[in-house]
Amino acid sequence: MSMTEREWQEEQQRVDQVVQEIDQQMESLEQQVGEVRADIVDIRKNFWDDVKLNFSDAGEMYETYRSMKQQADVLSEHERNHRLAQTQLKKLQRLRRSPYFGRIDFAEESESSAEQIYLGIGTVLDEEQENFLVYDWRAPVSSLYYDYGPGPAEYETPGGTVAGRIDLKRQYVIRDAEIVSLFDTGVTIGDELLQEVLGKHGDAQMKSIVATIQREQNQIIRDERSKMLVVQGAAGSGKTSAALQRVAYLLYRYRETLSAQQIVLFSPNPMFNSYVSTVLPELGEENMQQTTFQEYLERRLGKMFQVEDPFEQMEYTLTAMNELGYEARVEGIKYKASTRLLTAMEEYLDRLAQGGLIFRAIKFRGEVLIPRERIKELFYGIDDISVFPHRMRALADLLLEELNVKAEEMRNEPWVEEEAELMDKEQYQRAHNRLRKEKRYSENSFDDFARELDVLGEMVVQKYFKPLRRGINQLRFLNLPAVYRQFFLQQKKAGETAHWEEMCAQTVERLEHGKLAYEDATPFLYLKERIEGFQTNTQVRHVFVDEAQDYTEFQFAFLRRLFPHAKMTVLGDLNQSIFAHAQGGDRFAALSELFEEGETKRIVLRRSYRSTREIIEFASGLIEGGDEIEPFNRHGSKPTLTQAADEQDLAAKVAARIRDLQEAGHQTVAVICKTAEESRAAYERLKGAVDVRLIGMETGGFEAGVIVIPSYLAKGMEFDAVLLYNTSQERYGRESERKLFYTACTRAMHELHLFTVGTVSEFLAGVESGSYERLT
Numbered sequence: 001m002s003m004t005e006r007e008w009q010e011e012q013q014r015v016d017q018v019v020q021e022i023d024q025q026m027e028s029l030e031q032q033v034g035e036v037r038a039d040i041v042d043i044r045k046n047f048w049d050d051v052k053l054n055f056s057d058a059g060e061m062y063e064t065y066r067s068m069k070q071q072a073d074v075l076s077e078h079e080r081n082h083r084l085a086q087t088q089l090k091k092l093q094r095l096r097r098s099p100y101f102g103r104i105d106f107a108e109e110s111e112s113s114a115e116q117i118y119l120g121i122g123t124v125l126d127e128e129q130e131n132f133l134v135y136d137w138r139a140p141v142s143s144l145y146y147d148y149g150p151g152p153a154e155y156e157t158p159g160g161t162v163a164g165r166i167d168l169k170r171q172y173v174i175r176d177a178e179i180v181s182l183f184d185t186g187v188t189i190g191d192e193l194l195q196e197v198l199g200k201h202g203d204a205q206m207k208s209i210v211a212t213i214q215r216e217q218n219q220i221i222r223d224e225r226s227k228m229l230v231v232q233g234a235a236g237s238g239k240t241s242a243a244l245q246r247v248a249y250l251l252y253r254y255r256e257t258l259s260a261q262q263i264v265l266f267s268p269n270p271m272f273n274s275y276v277s278t279v280l281p282e283l284g285e286e287n288m289q290q291t292t293f294q295e296y297l298e299r300r301l302g303k304m305f306q307v308e309d310p311f312e313q314m315e316y317t318l319t320a321m322n323e324l325g326y327e328a329r330v331e332g333i334k335y336k337a338s339t340r341l342l343t344a345m346e347e348y349l350d351r352l353a354q355g356g357l358i359f360r361a362i363k364f365r366g367e368v369l370i371p372r373e374r375i376k377e378l379f380y381g382i383d384d385i386s387v388f389p390h391r392m393r394a395l396a397d398l399l400l401e402e403l404n405v406k407a408e409e410m411r412n413e414p415w416v417e418e419e420a421e422l423m424d425k426e427q428y429q430r431a432h433n434r435l436r437k438e439k440r441y442s443e444n445s446f447d448d449f450a451r452e453l454d455v456l457g458e459m460v461v462q463k464y465f466k467p468l469r470r471g472i473n474q475l476r477f478l479n480l481p482a483v484y485r486q487f488f489l490q491q492k493k494a495g496e497t498a499h500w501e502e503m504c505a506q507t508v509e510r511l512e513h514g515k516l517a518y519e520d521a522t523p524f525l526y527l528k529e530r531i532e533g534f535q536t537n538t539q540v541r542h543v544f545v546d547e548a549q550d551y552t553e554f555q556f557a558f559l560r561r562l563f564p565h566a567k568m569t570v571l572g573d574l575n576q577s578i579f580a581h582a583q584g585g586d587r588f589a590a591l592s593e594l595f596e597e598g599e600t601k602r603i604v605l606r607r608s609y610r611s612t613r614e615i616i617e618f619a620s621g622l623i624e625g626g627d628e629i630e631p632f633n634r635h636g637s638k639p640t641l642t643q644a645a646d647e648q649d650l651a652a653k654v655a656a657r658i659r660d661l662q663e664a665g666h667q668t669v670a671v672i673c674k675t676a677e678e679s680r681a682a683y684e685r686l687k688g689a690v691d692v693r694l695i696g697m698e699t700g701g702f703e704a705g706v707i708v709i710p711s712y713l714a715k716g717m718e719f720d721a722v723l724l725y726n727t728s729q730e731r732y733g734r735e736s737e738r739k740l741f742y743t744a745c746t747r748a749m750h751e752l753h754l755f756t757v758g759t760v761s762e763f764l765a766g767v768e769s770g771s772y773e774r775l776t
């Protein structure tokens, strides 16, 4: 539908009016901010003048304290207002540039005339503070815009459902207060606008999608009922985008009670954190907390072990297939990810309750003070067979008592007396004072001297025992690595396992070297927590897990326990299950068991927005069920496959393609290699010919330009153009590498180019030969 000249003018006039109002509000806010700032400076300057300082007696002191506290309170209240005003000011600045992006004319059932509802990233009220010039996109009424086209429509409010009719749905692109484009749309939010948004070049930062949120995404964003929201979404279907918009929505919906600190996003790697970090600030919201599961494991276990990270494990599974013990390790990775291990471990814990825990002797100056057997005896002698953590605490108390007895005995040992004699004057004085206070001095100076020595001896022993006591309080007498090891020494073969003994032996050996493999980290931590007591986080209200296909069932069970008061939003794509532990089956099904029946909701996203139709059609041939993925109708050139003669030819051809892509104006170009090893080699070959950056685990940030990156690190991100460095059968031949290959292809927005030396991967057999172009 085309817009008449007059309509356009009228719309621009309205923009002008709103901008005027925003200007006024900004002006008065700025003035307010200025005043508050002046006040703050003033208070700070006069802080000590305004409080009455008087410390002469208790009453006065209290007065002084009160007056100081009052001043401090006034100051912090002012500072809070200042911060709020400044946030508001920033939001208005953004709104001034682009006050809204959508409009619906909605007539409630009972009324004949429609109200015009404009949607932007924040609320703008008119001068009287009565009418909404712009509604926040998260307001209840705004969901109409995302859920319906013209015709009957309804939305939920806290007070109930409001039904009516949409007469018009219009979209705007406004830049610097000028309407750039304007169109009316049907049910789905304008393909035109989406086309425009998606056709753009990518940059190093993820964008907000408020203006074009799709109906099925809106369901995810606004869900308030589910305790567990599970999203299975195709590559590029907007899972991460929806998750971030959902955070913004929750912060708005529960603004009185929920803060950004109470929301945690688990992301795949630190680089990803930087990639998504601008989305929320762009919407005028504070960022939620971001972490990786590895970061958590490190924090909990890093002092005890050298903990392997998931990408090291990945690199091993992708490169070490010819090494001894490879199969056993991969088998172990799968077993240790499963709830079979969880069950076996629970049984083990039941056995441990009766006997078999392993302790460390408490040693002092190289000698055993309390032997292991004694600790064991004490532990299993505790009558109360309640839960482990309580028994541990009781044991610690018994050991502390035992330690006191030892201290008593030790007091008169020669080394103690020697140390006591070496004590300085001050310490002597303290011993003296103590005896006086306790009225233990007699008239006999010889006895008194002995007593003094006794007290000094006690002081010496106590000083030396301090670390022991601390250790006992931290339950360091428990030998957890040995307890974990023992499990693998005793555990009988579980199910279909061809390399059981070898896997167990490997596990035991690694632990003996102070190493904890990634697959062992969560089970180990679980065992530790079950025995010592779970450390939970009761502050967090919402946990988001992105790239959820990478997590094990075991890890989910763990997260659930770690955040007992949180709702969970779990987003992933089973077709991108690239870890060895994650092959096959609907692994999200088990998630519903973490909560009560009816508390879990599943949403499936089939539409893919990232890549052109040509790229999706190519990539979906690589996986089973790929035909269920619906490409968004945006066209580009067909993917290409270039045959290279050898490694040198390969690098030359890749470099030439990179130059072409840069000339065509692509900002972000990724050369994706299978492994870190291959990435390094490719980088060495390319760096002389083109300006490239090598990305590894330790890379924290993400910038525009050309990068060389291992496949598993590129996960979750997107690039204007993707070049797959070497897609030979040798590199991508094992069935377990299929999803890795697919994941790499789906990182491309506009162009996808494959290169190969020798026979190309068999995975391409599933792809229609017409869907890509062969080059030499």
Ligand SMILES: Nc1ncnc2c1ncn2[C@@H]1O[C@H](COP(=O)(O)OP(=O)(O)OP(=O)(O)O)[C@@H](O)[C@H]1O
Residues within 6 Å of the ligand: 194, 197, 198, 207, 209, 212, 213, 214, 217, 233, 234, 235, 236, 237, 238, 239, 240, 241, 242, 572, 573, 609, 610, 715, 716, 717, 718, 746
């Ligand atoms: N409603 C939308 N409007 C505009 N762009 C969208 C929309 N939904 C998704 N996109 C765009 O599609 C691309 C892919 O989105 P996103 O990274 O969130 O997908 P994903 O499902 O997390 O992908 P993957 O599983 O491959 O990591 C991004 O560029 C995003 O901006």
